[in-house]
Amino acid sequence: MTAADWYDDFATRQAHGVSPAYERLARAVARDETLLALLGTVPPPKRQPNLLFAVVRLLGGPVHSPSDFAAFVHANWPAVAAHLTTRATQTNEANRCALLLPVLASLPQPLALLEVGCSAGLNLYPDRYSYAYGTHRVGSTGPLLTCTATGAPLPTALPTVAWRAGIDLNPLDITAPADLAWLDALIWPEHAHRRTRLREAAAIAAADPPHLVRGDLVDALPALAASAPRDATLVVFHTSVLYQVPDEHRRRFTAQVGVLPGHWIAVEDPEVLTYPDLPPPPADVMHKNVLALDGKPLAWTRGHGEGLSWFAS
Structure with missing residues (x-):
């Protein structure tokens, strides 16, 4: 499964009807070649949608506007990449x-x-x-x-x-x-x-x-x-x-x-x-x-x- 497929699948199977913001973000990332290229620089398990979205939230970035989200990731990629590689989705629900x-x-x-x-x-x-x-x-x-x-x-x-x-x-x-x-x-x-x-x-x-x-x-x-x-x-x-x-x-x-x-x-x-x-x-x-x-x-x-x-x- 490519990163684009992963984000499309996340939007359809997990976020749809549960989180409109994350559904929009996931579909936008799946079609954003520049973001996908950045994700391609981290190990495959670290390209997970929920991990990326949580890291951006932790760093104070926006998640309600796909364009603002993309701009934040580009501007802060070294910090985003560092958190992606050292953190995991440890949702404790x-x-x-x-x-x-x-x-x-x-x-x-x-x-x-x-x-x-x-x-x-x-x-x-x-x-x-x-x-x-x-x-x-x-x-x-x-x-x-x-x-x-x-x-x-x-x-x-x-x-x-x-x-x-x-x-x-x-x-x-x-x-x-x-x-x-x-x-x-x-x-x-x-x-x-x-x-x-x-x-x-x-x-x-x-x-x-x-x-x-x-x-x-x-x-x-x-x-x-x-x-x-x-x-x-x-x-x-x-x-x-x-x-x-x-x-x-x-x-x-x-x-x-x-x-x-x-x-x-x-x-x-x-x-x-x-x-x-x-x-x-x-x-x-x-x-x-x-x-x-x-x-x-x-x-x-x-x-x-x-x-x-x-x-x-």
């Missing part, structure tokens, strides 16, 4: 816990949560948030996570978490203003509700920081999993992470996590983590991930946790 909750609540309690690609670890606190699946409510404290659920076995209680830890190549410190600013920059421009939720979730994590390990998902996983308490159910999980992992390394990870004791929850694009005989996704939303437990697909999901459509028996 707490609302994705609403996708995990139906599965987490169904497992033997208490849980030992281990998140791969944890960013700042905000998804390690599903027991500290409250949830609204339409009129169905669970929990009464912390930020309210909202999710439209079709056919899902909705939980009636929050999970009990005895231990929480995470792995990331560059774990973020939620108490560090610079790291919080990067998480804010990754939120799409129209999504003020997500910025409010980020700060509410950040306050919870800052008050009881998780154990985050800097390391590779394959190399660091066995030792960290082995340190989980034996009287808790180990749950290794990740959401929208594996697209950043090279194919062979991804295969090593899935083989490894599949033989660990406990359970494995994945929320990933089915083009990245494939499953045979998936039913077609709902027609009303363009971009979908698949929620799976121990390699068995359960539901189609929205990218930021806004909805899930259950299809497993």
